[in-house]
Amino acid sequence: MERVGVLVVSYGSRASSMIDAFTRSQNYDVDIYVADKQRNPFNLEKSVKHIVIPDLDPENICKFVKKNQGEIDFGIVGPEKPIINGLRDLVEKKTNVPILCPTKKYAIEGSKVAQRHLFEKVVPEVNPRFKVFDPKDYKNVDDVKREVYSWLDELNNQVAIKPDAPAAGKGVGVWGDHFADRENLFQHFLSNYEYGPVIIEEKIEGEESSFQSFCDGKHLVPLPETRDYKRAFDGDEGDNTGGMGSYKDTGNLLPFMASKDREKEIKIVKQIFKEWKENGRNTGLIGMPFYVAFIHTAEGPMILENNSRPGDPEIQNIMPILKEDFVDVCFKMLDGNLTRVELEEKATVVTYKVPPSYGGFKDKFPKQVNNDEIGTPIDLSETKKLSQKYGNRLRVYPGSMELRNGKIYSRTSRTVCTVGIGDSIKEARAISLEGLQAMKGGALWNRNDIASEKHIQQSTKHLESLRNRG
Template sequence: MKVLLIGGGGREHAIADAIARSPDAELYCLMSRKNPGIARLSSGFRIASETDVDAVREYAQQCGAEYAVVGPEAPLAAGVVDALEEEGVPTLGPRRAAARIETDKAWARTFMREAHIAGCPPHHICTTPSEIREVVESLGDVAVKPAGLTGGKGVKVMGEHLSDADEVYRYAVSLLPEHGAVVMEKRLVGEEFTVQAFCDGNTLAFSPAVQDHKRAYEGDVGPNTGGMGSYSDADHLLPFLDREEYEQACSIMRDTIDAMRERMGVPYVGILYGQFILTAEGVFVVEYNARFGDPEAMNVLPLLRTPFTDVLASCVEGRLSRLDVQFEHMATVCKYVVPKGYPESPLSDAPIEVADVNDALLFYSSVYEKEGVVYTTSSRAAAVVGIAHTIEEAEAKAERAILGIRGALYHRRDIGTPELIRRRVEHMRALRGA
C-alpha cells in the first residue's frame, strides 16, 4: 500500500513511524523541510509547501499514492484533502468544510451551541471593541481565543497570561484585524486532558487519554508553547481522571461527529482531537482539533497495536466499526527539547547531535538536515518518548534519553515526575471537595 504523508514535524514523524511499522506500507512524504527521521522511513519524499495544493496533487500522482494522511492543520484549512480526493486518493483527514471545527473557533462554538453539544462553556463571539468591553465586564474572569489558527499559542487567560480587565481588553482587540472575531469564554478551573480518536464519519476509535504541558518552564510557569511534553497512563486514563469522566469526553465527541454529519451533510473522516478540562462541575470542551496533537500523537501512536494502514483504510472506506482498534496498556512520557531561549527569543540554525537515546523513542520536529548535519529552527526541535509499565518508569527512560541529545537546548525535567502528577491529583481532589 503506497501512502503519502503530508507534513514534516514531530507529529508527522510519529505518524510515519506508525505507517512504517505496518507490514504492507510503502511511505512517501511531502514536507516543507527535510525531517531526517521521516526521510529515513520514506521510499521517497518531496520538499514543498504543505499548503501548496498543486504540489501535493502532482506528487501524489508521481508517487502513485493509493492513500494519503494529512498531519498538520494548515493543509486541512487549505483544502488539501478535498484536492487529493478529487484526484481519487482517499485521505485520512477531514475536508475543509469539516476541518472548521478547528480552523474557525467562532464557528465551532456556534455549532456546538446550536447542536446542543454537552460541555460547551459560557461564551460570546465578539467582532467589535465595544462587544469585547461588554463581555469583559459581564463575565469577569475570561479566556480569550482568536477565531483562527495560531499554532496553539493564541489563547490567553485572565489571571495567568493577562493580569486584569484592561489587559484582557487590549489583547482581545489586538486580535480583531487578523482574525475578524474573538471568542470570549468564561474561565474554567480544573485539569486539562486530551482524547484523540480515529473517525470514519460514523464510528470513533478512541486512544488513551493524554495530558499536555503548554507552559514553557518547569513548575507550569512562563508563556504558552505548542507543548513541552505530555504523559499517558497504562490504564488509558490519567491519575486525576476516572473511567466515567473519560467516557463522558468520548460521548461528547460522538455527539459532535453525529451532529456534523446530520447538520452539515459532510461526514467527518480523519482524526478528532478533543481538548477537555475536568472541573468541579464536570467535563467541558476547551477546543477541538482536526488532527493528532503534537506532542500527544507521540504518546498514543507508538502504543497502536492494530496496523496503521488497516485503520487508515477502514476510516476512509467507512468500515471502522468492523475493526478492533487496540492500544498497548503501557504508560508513556514525552519530553521535548527546544532551542535555548524558546519561545520568546529562540536560538535558530544551531547544530544538534543525537548520540544515543537508549531504549526510548526519538521523534524529530522543527529541524532541518543539511549535508548530514541536523539544525534547529526557532521552534521545538525533537522529542523523546519513554514507554514502560508505570509513568514513573517511563519518565526515567525519557530523562535518560535526553542525555543523548547534545546542543544548545532546553527541556522541562518535571514532566511526568511524581511531584508534578501529585499536584494534579491534589488539585482535582480539592476542586471536587469544594
C-alpha cells in the same frame, strides 16, 4: 507481501511518529512518500520519495501526488493548515487518491466561533459562556471597548480571549496568566481583533485532558486519554506553546480522572459526531475529526476546543504502542469498518527539546543558555545508542529539525521529542528524559517536570478539592 504506497503530509514529530508506525508494518511492504515542511532527517531516511513544500500549499502537494499517482494508495495528514485549506477535497478531486483527514467542511479548528456555535447547539451544558466580537459589528474601537468591558463586568474579569482563526495576532490569552489588568487585556484583544472576530469566554478552573479518536465516518474509536503541557516552563509557568510534552497511563484514564469522566467525554463527542454524521456514514469525517481539549471541573468535563487532526504531542503517546498494523487501521477507516484499535497496556511519556528562542527561554533564563552551542549541529548518536539499548521502549522523533550538508540542525520550533514507554508513568518518564539528556548541540532545552509525580499529584489534589467544594 503486498506493496502499499502511503503519502504522509508532514510538519513536526507528529508525522514522524506516524511514519514510524507505517515502517513497522508486518503485513505490508510500505513505500512512504513525504510532502514535508523541511528536510526532516527521520522522514528522509524512511521515505522512498521526499519533497519539501515550505508552506504545505495544497496545490503543490497535489502536484506531488499526481506525479506519483500510480504508486500512492492513500495519504494521511498531520498538520492542521493543509486540512483547513481543503487539501483532501483537492487531492481526491484531481487524483482519486483517498486522503485520511476531514474535508474542508469539517476542519472545524479553522474557526473557533463556528466551534462555539456548534457546541452551543449540540452540547450547551459543556460549552463555556462566550461572546463573539466581530469587527463588522462595531463602528470604532471605543464602541467595541465598551462592549468588552461590559462583558468583563458580567464575568468578573475571569476570561479567556481567543482569535477566531488559528495563529492570528497574539493568540489565546487568559486572565491571571497573561494579564492582570483590563488595559493589558484589551491590548491583547486588539492584537487579535485586527485580524477578525475574537471570542471572549469564561475562564474555567480545572484539569485538562486530551481526547483523540480515529473515525471511519460511521464509527468513532476513542483512544486513551493523554495530558498535554502547553506552558513553556516548569511549574506551568510562561507562555503557551505548541506543547512541551505529554503523558498517558497504562490504561485509558489519566491518574486524576474517574471512569465516569471518560464516559461523559465519549458521550459528548458522540453527540457532536451524531450531529455531523446525521444518518448512516459521513465520509467527510474520515481520519481524526475529534481531537478535543477537555477541562475537568467541579461539575464534570467542559469543552475548551476541538481540532480536526491528530494531537502534537499527544498522538506520539499512541503511535508507538499500536498492537495492530497501522496500514490496516487506515484501510479500515477508508472502508468504513473500523470498530476498535488495540494498544499495548503501557504508559508513555513524550518530552520535547526546543531551541533557546522558543517559549521565551533565552529572555527569561539567559544564564542557562550555552551561547556557544546556539546554531551548532545536533548530535543524536548517543540517543540512537540508547534506542538500541531500550529497543521498543524509546522512540526519537525529529520535529523542527532539518538536514543540511550532512549535518542536523534545529529550526525555530519544537526540535525533537523522545517517547519513553514503560509499565508505569514513572518508568516511561525516566526513559524519555534519558533519551533527551544524551542529545548534544544546538543549545536545546526542555521542561523537566513533564509527567512528574509531583505534577500528577497536584492535578489529582486540585480536581479533588474542586469537586469537594462543588
